[in-house]
Amino acid sequence: MEAATIHRPDPTRGEGERPGAVGASVAGWKPADPGPLGLAAFAMTTFVLSMFNANLVNGKGVPVVLGLALAYGGIVQLLAGMWEFRTGNTFGAVAFCSFGAFWLSFWALEVFYAKQIGGDAGHSVGLYLWAWAIFTAYMTVAALRVSGAVLLVFVLLTATFILLAIGAVGPHVTVTHWGGYIGLATAAAAWYASFAAVTNSTFGRTVLPVVPLGGGSARRAVR
Numbered sequence: 001m002e003a004a005t006i007h008r009p010d011p012t013r014g015e016g017e018r019p020g021a022v023g024a025s026v027a028g029w030k031p032a033d034p035g036p037l038g039l040a041a042f043a044m045t046t047f048v049l050s051m052f053n054a055n056l057v058n059g060k061g062v063p064v065v066l067g068l069a070l071a072y073g074g075i076v077q078l079l080a081g082m083w084e085f086r087t088g089n090t091f092g093a094v095a096f097c098s099f100g101a102f103w104l105s106f107w108a109l110e111v112f113y114a115k116q117i118g119g120d121a122g123h124s125v126g127l128y129l130w131a132w133a134i135f136t137a138y139m140t141v142a143a144l145r146v147s148g149a150v151l152l153v154f155v156l157l158t159a160t161f162i163l164l165a166i167g168a169v170g171p172h173v174t175v176t177h178w179g180g181y182i183g184l185a186t187a188a189a190a191w192y193a194s195f196a197a198v199t200n201s202t203f204g205r206t207v208l209p210v211v212p213l214g215g216g217s218a219r220r221a222v223r
Contacts, residue, residue, distance in 0.1 A: 044073070
C-alpha cells in the first residue's frame with residue numbers, strides 16, 4: 001500500500017488551512033478491517049465465561065474472567081466498534097461498541113456493584129440478561145444482511161442470553177449450564193468468523209467461507 005501524503009499549507013504562497021484538505025489529500029489509504037479483532041475479543045471472553053457457566057471448571061476461578069472482560073472483551077472490542085464507524089460499517093459499529101460495553105458493565109457489576117444488590121439478586125441479574133437478549137435478537141435480524149458466519153454467532157448468542165436469563169431468575173442451575181454450553185458454541189462460531197476474516201484478508205482470496213447474505217458483501221454496512 002502506498003504511503004499516504006498529506007498536503008501541508010505553505011505560508012510563503014499564502015496558503016492556509018482548507019476544510020477537508022487533509023482528508024482529501026490522503027490518497028490511497030484504506031483502513032484495516034477491525035471486524036476480526038472485535039470477533040476475537042468477543043469469542044475469547046465468551047469462551048472463558050461459558051466454561052464456568054457450563055460448570056466445566058471449578059467455579060472458584062470465575063475472577064479470571066474479569067481481566068478478560070475489562071481488557072479484551074471490553075476495551076479492545078469497544079475500540080474495534082469505534083474503528084468500524086471509520087469504515088462505514090453501521091452493523092459492526094453498533095455490535096462491537098455494544099458488546100464491548102456489555103463486558104465492561106459485567107466487569108463493573110462483579111467488581112463494584114453485585115454486593116449492593118438487595119432482595120432477590122437473581123431477578124435483577126435476570127432483568128440485565130433479558131435486556132441483552134432483546135438487543136441481541138434485533139441485531140440478529142440485521143445480521144440477515146451480513147453473512148452466514150455472523151448470523152450464526154447472533155442466533156447462538158441470543159439463545160445463550162435467554163437461557164442464562166431464565167437460569168438466573170429461577171434459579172435453574174441446569175438451564176444456566178445449558179446457557180454455558182450454547183455460549184461455548186457461540187464462542188466457537190465467533191472465533192471461526194474472526195479466523196475466516198483475517199485469513200481471507202491475509203491470503204487475498206476466500207480460504208474459509210463466511211457465506212455472504214443479502215446479495216452483498218459480508219462487510220456490507222447495515223443502515
